Amino acid sequence: MKTFDLIEKKKNGGELTEGELAFFVRGATSGEIPDYQLSAMLMAICLRGMTDGETAVLTREMANSGETMDLDSLGIGDGSCDKHSTGGVGDKTTLIVAPAAAACGVRVVKMSGRGLGATGGTADKLESIPGFSCSLTTGRFVSLVKENGVAVACQGDELAPADKRLYALRDVTATVDSIPLIASSVMCKKLASGAHSIVLDVKYGSGAFMKTADEAEALAHLMVKIGEAHGRRMSVTATDMNRPLGFAVGNILEVNEAVRVLRGEESGELFDLSVRLTAEMVRLALGKDGDSSEKAAREAILTGAAYEKFLTLVEAQGGDATPLKAGGYYLVPAAERYEFRAEKDGYFTSPDAGLTGKASVALGAGRAKKGDAVDPAAGILLHKKDGERVRAGEVTAEIFAPDKEKLRDGAELMKKAFAAVS
Ligand code: URA
Numbered sequence: 301m302k303t304f305d306l307i308e309k310k311k312n313g314g315e316l317t318e319g320e321l322a323f324f325v326r327g328a329t330s331g332e333i334p335d336y337q338l339s340a341m342l343m344a345i346c347l348r349g350m351t352d353g354e355t356a357v358l359t360r361e362m363a364n365s366g367e368t369m370d371l372d373s374l375g376i377g378d379g380s381c382d383k384h385s386t387g388g389v390g391d392k393t394t395l396i397v398a399p400a401a402a403a404c405g406v407r408v409v410k411m412s413g414r415g416l417g418a419t420g421g422t423a424d425k426l427e428s429i430p431g432f433s434c435s436l437t438t439g440r441f442v443s444l445v446k447e448n449g450v451a452v453a454c455q456g457d458e459l460a461p462a463d464k465r466l467y468a469l470r471d472v473t474a475t476v477d478s479i480p481l482i483a484s485s486v487m488c489k490k491l492a493s494g495a496h497s498i499v500l501d502v503k504y505g506s507g508a509f510m511k512t513a514d515e516a517e518a519l520a521h522l523m524v525k526i527g528e529a530h531g532r533r534m535s536v537t538a539t540d541m542n543r544p545l546g547f548a549v550g551n552i553l554e555v556n557e558a559v560r561v562l563r564g565e566e567s568g569e570l571f572d573l574s575v576r577l578t579a580e581m582v583r584l585a586l587g588k589d590g591d592s593s594e595k596a597a598r599e600a601i602l603t604g605a606a607y608e609k610f611l612t613l614v615e616a617q618g619g620d621a622t623p624l625k626a627g628g629y630y631l632v633p634a635a636e637r638y639e640f641r642a643e644k645d646g647y648f649t650s651p652d653a654g655l656t657g658k659a660s661v662a663l664g665a666g667r668a669k670k671g672d673a674v675d676p677a678a679g680i681l682l683h684k685k686d687g688e689r690v691r692a693g694e695v696t697a698e699i700f701a702p703d704k705e706k707l708r709d710g711a712e713l714m715k716k717a718f719a720a721v722s
Contacts, residue, residue, distance in 0.1 A: 303327060303337045310344035318357050325361035329462045335469060342466065342475040350480035352522060358480070359526050362488035365462035369438070369494035371409065376445045380407040381585035382495035383577060384486060386519070389507035389657040390544035394422045394452075395558035396574040396601070399609035401581040402450035403600040408581070409445055410452040411459070411493040414667070423454045428551035428676030429630065432619030448612050460488045471669070477509050483522040490527070497533040497584035499577055500524075505542035507653025513538060535580040539573060543650040543686060543721075546570035549657070550665035550679010550700065556629040562607035568685065575601065634677040634700035636707040640714065644692045648684035651697075655717035656680060663701045663710035675702050680714065 301323045310316060316324070324341065327333030350358065371377035381401065385391050394410065402408045412422040412434060423434040434454040436444070444451035457464065463485050470476045470485075490498050500523055503509075504516035516538040527534040546569065548557040560566040561574060578597035582588055588596070600606040614621045623630055642648070660666050664675035681698045684690055699714055701707035 303333050303341070307337060307340045307344055310341060310348055313348050315351055316354055321354065321357045322361050325358065325365055325462045328465050329365040331465075338466065339469050339473045339475075342470055342473060342478075342481065345481060346475040346478040349478075352525060355480040355484055355522060356526050356529055359484040359487045359491065360530075362460050362462045362466075362484055363491040365488075366460055366492065367456075367458040368492045369459075371494040371496070374438070374442045376407050376409065376442055377494070377496055378407070379405065379585045380409050380445075380495045381497040381499060381581045382409055382411060382490055382493060383499045383501070383581060384490060385501040386482065386486065386503050386509060388503040388539075388541040388545055389653040389660070390546050390549040390554065391501075391503070391541075392425060392546065392548070392554040392558045393501070393570065393574050393577055395425060395555060395610070396561050396570070396606065397577045397581065398450050398452060399562070399613055400574065400578040400597060400600045400606035401585075402448065402613075403605040403609045404578065404582045404586070404596045406449065406581050406585045407445055408450040409441075409493065409495045410450070411455050411489060412452055413455060413489075422452060424674050425551045425554050426452055426614075426617070426619070428674075429555060429614055429619040432614060432617050434617065436617070444616050448609070448616055450609060450613050452613070452617070455489055455493070460492045463488050479515065479519050479522060482509060483519055483526060487523050487526045491530050491532070495532070497581070498527055498535075499580045499584065500534070500536040501573075501577060502536060502538045503541035504538060505540050505653060506655075507544065507657050508541040513540075533584045535584050537576065537580070541653050544653050544656050544680075544682070545573070547682045547685075548679065549660045550663070550681075551674060551676045552630050552632055553677075553679045553681055553700070556632075559607075559610070559624060559629060562601060562604075562610050564602060564604070571601070578606075632677045632700055634675075634702060636701045636704055638699050638707055638711050639695045640697040640699075640718070642690040642692055642694050642696050646690060648686065648688045648690045648696055649718070649721045650682065650686035651714065651717035652720035655713055655720055659699070659710045659713035659717055662706060662713050663699055664706050678702060678706070678710075680710075 414421040436453040510516040520536040524534045579593040583593040664678035
């Protein structure tokens, strides 16, 4: 078999066979297929698409390209659930949902990636807590899930290595926004990490890979089909990402906002979405009906049980919970800050999510390219809700950066983010 022939077949709109896809994934994993041929194939897939059958085979081969976890043999299969968002701006729901679902009795086996581009990763957010580490051995991960019902681990290099190589290439060849490539990339890692139930939140809008609700529906449908074909219980929600979720964008800022929700100090869309996703985890993993799952999810947050679990999670993974236990928040030790103020009396309009995400990267909160360091304190804090009354001169948003240059670049983009919606 020749890679050249497979690229040509896909370029001409052909359907790749199981054997051809297995050959492609093996070559990507071993390094035998060079970057330029992998990139050409990715572009051909991006432009020509894939049948659902091809996507299912690609996903299976990628899942099997490295280690796979059998949670049953590790003793944590029953009631296990993973949650994944396809990436949004200010999406810190996992920080709330993971402890909340664990407080309801779900075994939360959360595999997290590091953020890339405008969408932040849960691992980066949690690791902005001093001392917190998502680098867990399998043994440690399993014992934390057994003890506390929740652990958040970074995907190691052993899990779906084919996806690692392909994702890095997609990121620099403008081939990320392809439904079969996103579905296979997300689902291969979820299949390899073994949770019996999987709750997905597919985002659409200016701050997401999928720009429209229809595209998000198509992606959601495909991922459910792939998961169910592999015997997983699946739930998928499609949610709007044209405006940032909640008030904070940036690592420690988002942790502090999640703490506010967990302490019952913030209601609104972030609380509502967190309840909805937690309820789905409870429903799928514990087999409860919709109403009692929703009640359990809400109560877990409102009674403080989810917050207690969050503190346990933080300390179990090496994080310093002292400021929280003293009733405070984590410090935001940014060197530079800038305030946006209302020019006149009126109503606040929440900024465009896509441009806000770009601003957060410019400020240092996200990665422009793989391997970049993220600044835990950088980011954006909105002071007003969408549609809230503001008076001339009032602070509407603050931005934080490690140096003046990043602050200036981030401020320019935030101005555009506000202008785009006015
Ligand atoms: N998240 C992934 O893991 N892969 C994608 O392709 C997009 C989002």
